[in-house]
Amino acid sequence: MSDALREWLNLALRWFHVIAGIMWIGQTYLFNWMERTFTPPDNPETKPNISGELWMVHGGGFYLVEKQKWPEIMPRALHWFKYEALFTWISGFLLLAVVYWSSAPLLPYASELPRWEGILLSAGSLVGALAVYRLIWFTPIGDNLALGAVLSWLAIVGSTWALGKVFSDRSAFLHIGAMFGTIMVTNVWMTILPNQRKMMAITEAGGKP
Amino acid sequence: MSVPLIFTMISNHFPFTYDTALAPWIMGGFVLVGWAAAKLIRDVL
Numbered sequence A: 001m002s003d004a005l006r007e008w009l010n011l012a013l014r015w016f017h018v019i020a021g022i023m024w025i026g027q028t029y030l031f032n033w034m035e036r037t038f039t040p041p042d043n044p045e046t047k048p049n050i051s052g053e054l055w056m057v058h059g060g061g062f063y064l065v066e067k068q069k070w071p072e073i074m075p076r077a078l079h080w081f082k083y084e085a086l087f088t089w090i091s092g093f094l095l096l097a098v099v100y101w102s103s104a105p106l107l108p109y110a111s112e113l114p115r116w117e118g119i120l121l122s123a124g125s126l127v128g129a130l131a132v133y134r135l136i137w138f139t140p141i142g143d144n145l146a147l148g149a150v151l152s153w154l155a156i157v158g159s160t161w162a163l164g165k166v167f168s169d170r171s172a173f174l175h176i177g178a179m180f181g182t183i184m185v186t187n188v189w190m191t192i193l194p195n196q197r198k199m200m201a202i203t204e205a206g207g208k209p
Numbered sequence B: 001m002s003v004p005l006i007f008t009m010i011s012n013h014f015p016f017t018y019d020t021a022l023a024p025w026i027m028g029g030f031v032l033v034g035w036a037a038a039k040l041i042r043d044v045l
Helices: A001-035 A082-099 A114-135 A144-168 A169-204 B001-011 B023-043
Strands: A048-060 A061-068
Touching: A001 A061, A001 A082, A001 B001, A001 B023, A082 A114, A082 A169, A082 B023, A114 A144, A114 A169, A144 A169, A144 B023, A169 B001, A169 B023
Parallel strands: none
Antiparallel strands: A048 A061
């Protein structure tokens, strides 16, 4: 790949990645804020399915959001929030390849490791991080929040140390971020979305989750 | 997790954070600060 092409790809992907990431994180925190701000309806007997209401003004619009206890909105358009996460991760992964795999900064200058081995380790670190994360948080270990947090923190410090032995220092730090991003996007696509689909299916079948 | 993640992204501009033998502990420190900041965003802001 020519240097000029790589620079253009780097710029375009980085621009895209930052915007997608802002949308993903912004959405996450907006919904988080909504969850914390909902108040129960004044007339709960007439709204048995509404657990919280929320009024907002933004720009030129006034908004009422109602949180349902079980999904009742089947016949109408339902908006999912999933592509922000996916596109943030895809653009980030391509950026990792363009910036670190195909040019200088992946390995230290004195490194004797062939580049392809570095690339394999780089990709493997993402898979490995996911495996460790799932091992901690999707097994009985994770039922103990404090234990899970301590193990996660130790895994992060240990990974930084281990990656620093192979990769350039700068690249080691970046890979910690790439591991976080990989874990986060798989949480959305492998855990949250399938559970949302399950809830939809239960409601469609006439039941209440 | 997103708050520490953003630190790793911008850390590339700050060599003093990674260009040292203490790098793993600095990462660990920023992760703790990031977790605390995320809790603040979630619960207060």
